[in-house]
Amino acid sequence: MDAHIVASTAPLLGWAVHGSILARRLACARRDPLTGLHTRAGWSARAEHVIRRHPHAAVLLVDLDHFKTLNDTHGHAVGDIALTTTADRLCSWCGRHGLAGRLGGDEFVAVIRNLAAVDLNALTAALHQPLSYEGVRLPLAASVGVCAIADLPMPRLTDALTAADSAMYAAKGRGRRGARATR
Numbered sequence: 001m002d003a004h005i006v007a008s009t010a011p012l013l014g015w016a017v018h019g020s021i022l023a024r025r026l027a028c029a030r031r032d033p034l035t036g037l038h039t040r041a042g043w044s045a046r047a048e049h050v051i052r053r054h055p056h057a058a059v060l061l062v063d064l065d066h067f068k069t070l071n072d073t074h075g076h077a078v079g080d081i082a083l084t085t086t087a088d089r090l091c092s093w094c095g096r097h098g099l100a101g102r103l104g105g106d107e108f109v110a111v112i113r114n115l116a117a118v119d120l121n122a123l124t125a126a127l128h129q130p131l132s133y134e135g136v137r138l139p140l141a142a143s144v145g146v147c148a149i150a151d152l153p154m155p156r157l158t159d160a161l162t163a164a165d166s167a168m169y170a171a172k173g174r175g176r177r178g179a180r181a182t183r
Helices: 003-029 040-053 067-074 076-097 120-127 157-173
Strands: 058-065 098-104 107-112 131-133 136-138 141-148 178-181
Touching (some): 040 098, 058 067, 058 076, 076 098, 076 120, 120 141, 141 157
Parallel strands (some): 141 178
Antiparallel strands (some): 058 107
């Protein structure tokens, strides 16, 4: 092989490998390692897109209730199972209608394309199913706040998250059960 060809292609091969490694690292940084859900950065970019394209979209904020007690009483392994179970249930509920993410700790988020097309009671029921661990059924519960994008003066994700957060805390104030929508 000609030495000039080798000399000119070697740097290109190095850059290709380097680019591939960086792309993999970026993809990993946008996924939560425990749940596999999108992290805040990865989810936010996709949620912005959904909000722009779907006027009937909604943003949901989900916070596990009594998570610290569950974690402290039964250990971090059970806490991790509670987080992964919640992630699975939220993803299943979103289905093809939306996208779930994990903000961190015991806070999850979702964006759905059409609030009228989903059943919030089904989400609440799924999130309140007990968790089975080593033959014991442990209680699992979550508070859900919902913000319909159509209810906002400007369809911005930051405003939707703020409104969903307020609605979620209102749901917690009602005994930490169920979902609450902004109005």
